[in-house]
Amino acid sequence: MRPIADVLAEIEPWQRAASLTYEPLDGGLTNHTYKVVVDGRIYVLRINGQQNECLGLDRALEIEVIQQAESLGFGPKVFSVDNQRDYLITEYQAAPALSAELARQPDMLQRMAETLRAVHRMPAPTQRQCNPFHLIRAYLQGAQNAGITVPERLNPHLQRLDEIERRRRVDPAYGQCYCHNDYFHFHILCDDRLTVLDWELSGYGDPFFDVATMPYAIGFTPDEEEYWLVSYFGTCDQAKRDTLKDMKFVGLVREISWALLHVALEPNPINHHMDYGAFAFQVIQMLDDGRLSFGESSS
Numbered sequence: 001m002r003p004i005a006d007v008l009a010e011i012e013p014w015q016r017a018a019s020l021t022y023e024p025l026d027g028g029l030t031n032h033t034y035k036v037v038v039d040g041r042i043y044v045l046r047i048n049g050q051q052n053e054c055l056g057l058d059r060a061l062e063i064e065v066i067q068q069a070e071s072l073g074f075g076p077k078v079f080s081v082d083n084q085r086d087y088l089i090t091e092y093q094a095a096p097a098l099s100a101e102l103a104r105q106p107d108m109l110q111r112m113a114e115t116l117r118a119v120h121r122m123p124a125p126t127q128r129q130c131n132p133f134h135l136i137r138a139y140l141q142g143a144q145n146a147g148i149t150v151p152e153r154l155n156p157h158l159q160r161l162d163e164i165e166r167r168r169r170v171d172p173a174y175g176q177c178y179c180h181n182d183y184f185h186f187h188i189l190c191d192d193r194l195t196v197l198d199w200e201l202s203g204y205g206d207p208f209f210d211v212a213t214m215p216y217a218i219g220f221t222p223d224e225e226e227y228w229l230v231s232y233f234g235t236c237d238q239a240k241r242d243t244l245k246d247m248k249f250v251g252l253v254r255e256i257s258w259a260l261l262h263v264a265l266e267p268n269p270i271n272h273h274m275d276y277g278a279f280a281f282q283v284i285q286m287l288d289d290g291r292l293s294f295g296e297s298s299s
Contacts, residue, residue: 004034007047007087014038031200035092042092043079048200054142054261055135057200059084061126065178066090066199068125074115074196095191100218103185106227112185112214113231115194120177120207130181130203131174132250133165139257146264151280154256157287161253164246168206177207184217212247219295248292256283 004022014020014036022036025044032047048059063084069075077091102108140150168174181201189195211232215225225244229236259280266276286292 002047002086004032004045004047007045008036011082011089036089044076044090044092046088046090048086048088049265054145055130055138055201058126058128059088059200061128062200062202063088064125065122065202068122069119069196069199072118072122073193074118075199076195076197093189093191093195095189095195098185098188098190098194100185102190103214103218104220104224108190109224109228110231111194112188113228115188115196116180116183116210116232119180119183119196119210122178124178124202124204126203128203129175129205130179130201131205132181132209132247132254133161134205135181135201136161136250136254136257139254139261143257143260143264146261148260148264150260151284153284153288154253157249157253157256157284161250164250167246168208168243171206171208173207175204175206177204179203179205179207179210181205181209183210183213185214206247208243208247209250212244212251215244216248216251216293219293245292249287252283252287252292256280256287259283 008014008020008022017038019040020036020038022034022045025033025035031049034045034047036043036045063078066075066078066088070077076093079089079091098108098112103112144150179202180196180199181203182198183196187196187198189197211229214220215228220228225241226236229240229244233240259276262276263280266274286294286296
């Protein structure tokens with residue numbers, strides 16, 4: 001990942017600034033993100049990490065998608081597309097990211113579901129494919145290529161993953177909806193509208209993966225999961241509950257594979273102090289114990 005001083009030096013409009021200051025923003029578990037103030041105007045500068053090489057991400061297509069999302073009312077405004085491979089400059093919004101507590105509220109569950117449906121209806125300007133099963137295998141291959149050993153304890157969970165993928169492929173919505181693939185509450189800014197950030201993993205994939213992300217990440221109660229499913233689908237039945245259970249499992253396997261790759265990619269994090277290796281083994285233990293969301297007790 002490029003140092004911020006090198007990136008700032010090549011952004012031509014900012015070279016003429018009378019004043020320029022920056023500070024790291026919280027988060028940035030994959031990329032390094034900064035708040036940059038240029039002559040009193042505030043921007044967000046994201047310096048791209050290395051995972052795009054492992055996943056085959058196309059930064060130019062990502063920018064097109066963000067611009068499309070902004071035009072539809074749920075994406076940030078893009079200010080620079082000069083060096084698409086290395087960095088992205090977007091508007092800075094003072095609106096806070098959603099907290100887990102706020103995301104549990106019934107009215108917010110409805111707003112999040114409405115926004116997610118809008119994402120899945122988005123006429124994206126690209127046909128790029130990206131589903132969770134592809135992501136998991138790409139993360140694990142990238143980790144192995146970097147010399148990281150994939151724990152043998154993960155093997156039975158990968159077998160279950162293959163079974164779930166076979167079931168999901170028969171869903172008519174599979175591969176037909178544009179998906180965010182990172183629909184966490186902390187990627188959503190909340191004011192009079194919801195603004196969805198971090199589109200780098202987006203692509204045509206499995207919409208139920210987006211539906212399952214909040215429940216496993218926040219640890220929804222069964223009643224909250226029911227309300228969430230009804231908010232998104234309009235109805236809830238046992239088949240949807242079973243699929244949600246499957247896709248929460250897929251989400252946790254994605255967390256493991258993502259963390260294993262970043263053991264190699266992020267030796268000196270800027271925006272956080274995360275121990276990727278410890279996190280990967282924590283989530284493997286969750287799956288061994290039969291837990292499918294953070295904060296859930298052993299079953």
